[in-house]
Amino acid sequence: MMNLSTKAVLSAMLLTTVAAGCNEQRNASQVENAQEQTAQTDKPEDCRPLETREPSDSTQKPSFAGQTRACGIQSDVAFEVVVLTKGLQKPWAVEPLPNGDLLVTEKPGNLRIVSATGQIGKPITGVPKVDDRGQGGLLDVALSPDFEADRTIFWSFSEPRKGGNATSVARGVLSQDRSKLEQVRVIFQAQPTYDGTMHYGSRISFDEDGMLYLTLGERSDLKIRPQAQHMDSHMGKVVRIAPDGKVPNDNPFVNEKGALPEIWTVGHRNVQAAAFDDDGKFWVVEMGPKGGDELNLVEKGKNYGWPLVTFGTEYSGEPIPNAVTQREGFQQPVYYWDPVIAPSGAQFYSGDAFPEWRGNLFVGSLKEMRLVRLVIEDGRVKGEEHLLTDRGQRIRDVRQGPDGALYLVTDQENGELWKITPGQSKTAAGK
Numbered sequence: 001m002m003n004l005s006t007k008a009v010l011s012a013m014l015l016t017t018v019a020a021g022c023n024e025q026r027n028a029s030q031v032e033n034a035q036e037q038t039a040q041t042d043k044p045e046d047c048r049p050l051e052t053r054e055p056s057d058s059t060q061k062p063s064f065a066g067q068t069r070a071c072g073i074q075s076d077v078a079f080e081v082v083v084l085t086k087g088l089q090k091p092w093a094v095e096p097l098p099n100g101d102l103l104v105t106e107k108p109g110n111l112r113i114v115s116a117t118g119q120i121g122k123p124i125t126g127v128p129k130v131d132d133r134g135q136g137g138l139l140d141v142a143l144s145p146d147f148e149a150d151r152t153i154f155w156s157f158s159e160p161r162k163g164g165n166a167t168s169v170a171r172g173v174l175s176q177d178r179s180k181l182e183q184v185r186v187i188f189q190a191q192p193t194y195d196g197t198m199h200y201g202s203r204i205s206f207d208e209d210g211m212l213y214l215t216l217g218e219r220s221d222l223k224i225r226p227q228a229q230h231m232d233s234h235m236g237k238v239v240r241i242a243p244d245g246k247v248p249n250d251n252p253f254v255n256e257k258g259a260l261p262e263i264w265t266v267g268h269r270n271v272q273a274a275a276f277d278d279d280g281k282f283w284v285v286e287m288g289p290k291g292g293d294e295l296n297l298v299e300k301g302k303n304y305g306w307p308l309v310t311f312g313t314e315y316s317g318e319p320i321p322n323a324v325t326q327r328e329g330f331q332q333p334v335y336y337w338d339p340v341i342a343p344s345g346a347q348f349y350s351g352d353a354f355p356e357w358r359g360n361l362f363v364g365s366l367k368e369m370r371l372v373r374l375v376i377e378d379g380r381v382k383g384e385e386h387l388l389t390d391r392g393q394r395i396r397d398v399r400q401g402p403d404g405a406l407y408l409v410t411d412q413e414n415g416e417l418w419k420i421t422p423g424q425s426k427t428a429a430g431k
């Protein structure tokens, strides 16, 4: 049992919704049935999108029905939120360990283990120096697919370098006593080094073959932004490497002259959320410009558009220079948010604790301070739910534990680690 002094059990945020006038309680399958029955019409009567605010540019139209403002849905699920700790310093990533404890990165540069009961461990030694100005720092952490055998972990960070910094990935072996990292080495260094403090991207994911995917930002500034389309730059790319840092010979651009061989996909803005689904498909949720956050299905060698093809506008409201919302040869987002959510952290749910949520994509939202749940079917978003809205906290990462619980960290000085676990019956929880 957990120590009552270190936790706060809060009742389920059940039935929380921002859908105006949507008091009717329905479960996801009922909603889906309703959608099927009304699929022939443009606006099914039962479809009430959660987003009702004005878009950033009302002249922009979705490229296909359902590409934005999907029908609002509600889980028929009872859960509770256990606050494991409130004592983390700007946590950026949470990674459940096989025994139920949790690896957590803190942006200023510390990697720690938080116990399953919420006790925060000392910083693990051996983490290289990070440049934690602006959006930089110690960022994502991921277990080796063979962690139980090799005790190896991988992490991304903004690496201080001569002339600036850039995103790098390192690996190391966690000592048996879990106090230090051994055999630490940097296996990837994004190029070029740049003197800035924004858009490092940097989620790490592994595919079924054990290949490592790293999502990268384009460093934001107007002068470097075009590099998202340049093949001699890692900026604004998803890269794919072997766990030893070598380039797999089936990467799409290994034989293209002048292209960096680690590149897997092109034309991303700033990707801080990424996840594989149960079918082995790789998805990213991308920070777009104002009115242009995107869900993308990442496919080998494809171009996702930024900054040539995008929804939304500059933060100032001015158009993105020379950009269009559609163009041949560029991938359309499966879904976009306008206004944006500022996505960070993603997880396809596959556990036993919440059978109704299986196959759904959970995404942390910084700007809107909530957990987004998407129902995706046949490559399209069929429903959207917003959870934890009344907590008012920027959600930085969401991961599924071996127990089927979801673990979240919040993005602040006294960052919190939450465990979402099945709650009382829906009726009890709602009282």
Ligand SMILES: [Ca+2]
Residues within 6 Å of the ligand: 267, 294, 304, 305, 306, 309, 310, 331, 332, 333
């Ligand atoms: Ca795009």
